[in-house]
Amino acid sequence: MYNISNATEEIPVTKKFLSVTGAVKNPKSFFVPVGTSFRELIELAGGTALQDYGIFVSGILMGRLTFDIDEPVTKTTAGIIVLPINHYLIDRMKRPIHDMNRIGKSACDQCSYCTEFCPRYLLGYDVQPHKVMRSLAFTKTGERVWNQYADLCCSCGLCSLYACPEDLYPREACNQGKDYLRKNGIRYEQPKEVKVHPMKEGRRAPLKMLMKKLQLTDYDKATPFEEIDYQPRRVKLLLKQHAGQPAKPVVVLNQKVRKDELVADVEPDKVGAKIHASIDGVIKEITDNYIIIEN
């Protein structure tokens, strides 16, 4: 919100507030320049004792997993969570989609817990992941008919990570269904009125139970805010950190830039966002995907 507020006032968004938690020595929250690496974030949080680990970016349920510690912070990075390489959640996320489908096909018993706990379903939208799971059992034809029940899914992950007693992947099945609908230009129209489910309040997922199910209780620690003025020697600014088209570089190699200076702009008539230098320095590398500044 802070950055959105700045952007609406034409103030360049060059730093990001985020939290670093999980298996780090001193979980904490702070501002860092956009383009700072995850490696530096972990060091700023006291480092980790782990040799091998994965990093969840911007949350567990709706975030993504990376093993690249040189990945940079973007304007939308909400935080990172460091977990051991053998953690339950990493095992789950690493599983290839083909295996998720195969397991779902053989183990889903259509109990419909995934639907009954789905926050979108409880709000009255026609999202029914248990029906989408049926598509996995079709091998010749007919599996697409179930995709309509995925269209209004927001990919929150509660069905896969909390509701399903079989530890299956209804969220991932919904994602595949939505991809198919989008690629084929199909828009599902909800046939019935959107009406909040009478059990909505009683079906909230209790946070402590969720943490236990996700095997995160040991990492349930505060991330106090710390005022730091971290100045990295090098930043990597991704050209696509936003919705729409990647920004186009407006700088050249070896050009000196000052913090807040425009380094990549939105093309005319395209949707996108400007990118500004987050440190003073020299342009060291320009590719189709990023710009590197060093000082």
Ligand code: SF4
């Ligand atoms: S909760 Fe799991 S087992 Fe039950 S219908 Fe959904 S995916 Fe199938």
Ligand code: SF4
């Ligand atoms: S991921 Fe989709 S289907 Fe699953 S609980 Fe969230 S909104 Fe519902």
